[in-house]
Amino acid sequence: MRAFFRRHRGLHIWLPSVCGVLALYFALRPVPGLMTRFSRGIIMPLERAVAAVCYRASFSVAELLYAIAAGVVLLWMGATVRRLITEKGRRGRIVYRFALTAVCTVLTVYAGFSLLWGVNYYAESFQEQSGVYARESTPEELARVTEYFARQLAGCADQIQRDENGLFAESRADIFADSVRVFDGIYEEFPCLVMEDHVPKGVRFSTALSAMDFTGFYFPFTGEANLNIDSPACYLPSTIAHEMAHQRGIASEQECNFIAIAASTTAQSPAYRYSGWLMGFTYLSNALYRADQEAWKQVRVLLPDTVVADLRDNSAYWAEFEGPVNDAAQKVYDSFLKSSGESRGTQSYGTVVDMLMAYYG
Secondary structure, eight states, X not given: OHHHHHHTHHHHHHHHHHHHHHHHHHHHTTOHHHHHHHIIIIIHHHHHHHHHHHTTSSSOHHHHHXXXXXXXXXXXXXXXXXXXXXXXXXXXXXXXXXXXXXXXXXXXXXXXXXXXXXXXXXXXXXXXXXXXXXXXXXHHHHHHHHHHHHHHHHHHGXXXXXXXXXXXXXXXXXXXXHGGGTTGGGTTTOGGGOOOXXXXXXXXXXXXXXXXTOSEEEEXXXXXXXXXXXXXXXXXXHHHHHHHHHTTTOOOHHHHHHHHXXXXXXXSOHHHHHHHHHHHHHHHHHHHHHHOHHHHHHHHTTSOHHHXXXXXXXXXXXXXXXXXXXXXXXXXXXXXXXXXXXXXGGGGGGGHHHXXXXXXX
């Protein structure tokens, strides 16, 4: 028995070590002041330093790491199967080492993600930093703000380049290039968001993101904002702003949606303004439909045909990916959000309406 444990000594040290780190994290994360100092003083400066290096590459380093990890896992599993076939007398040891290594690896990645990103769920929120707190509203108030967004959206719809079908056709390259200036209009009001920006990364395997119902993601191990470049471009500018909000240490999805809308609608770029009003209108309109369908109908008719075409094109695109893969990915992400402090899981995306009502109401 001693020989057995000595043979796997490294793994037997690795497992309790990573469990100890996670235990310490879970014990301390309910202390917001500590999490805020840890996040703002150590984690975010570290991620920005790493990002400055990763942004020197023209491709997504995060995507490359995912590909490498997938390749390593496949090779490791193949090698393990081969050993199980050729080394029949050691199958028990092989299975034990494989299982223990897998557990240690998963826990290590989770621990790293918790320290680099999970702490932000327990640090001072954007609402606390900005003073813009989500609040409930009456259907009448909701209808009024939704109408305001509809009129703003209609007013800037004709400033957008469109294709022969009347659909949003702004250059994706220009959208990415303009991203570094999207927050300029709200820095004075929200100084907590000030930081040096880099042009986000487009993901080459964006169709895979679409299959999982993702328009983008922030990767804390490299500090990169990564975007789906396969989905309709009308939401791309505001989605870029959303992922760049995550780069500022804002973990809450609802808060990043609000920030994206506030930043995009004040940007100099017509594409960003249109996308910001479109994103805001989408959330408000969905909420209004559930609250008062008659009021929703009165607001909906304010939209020009071009906006309606963009909305329908976006819905048709995502409908193509509905299925078990999409559902499974959303369930996993919902579980992650809940484990990280978003008690409502993916439903928290809807509460951005409460922040919009507080700010624009």
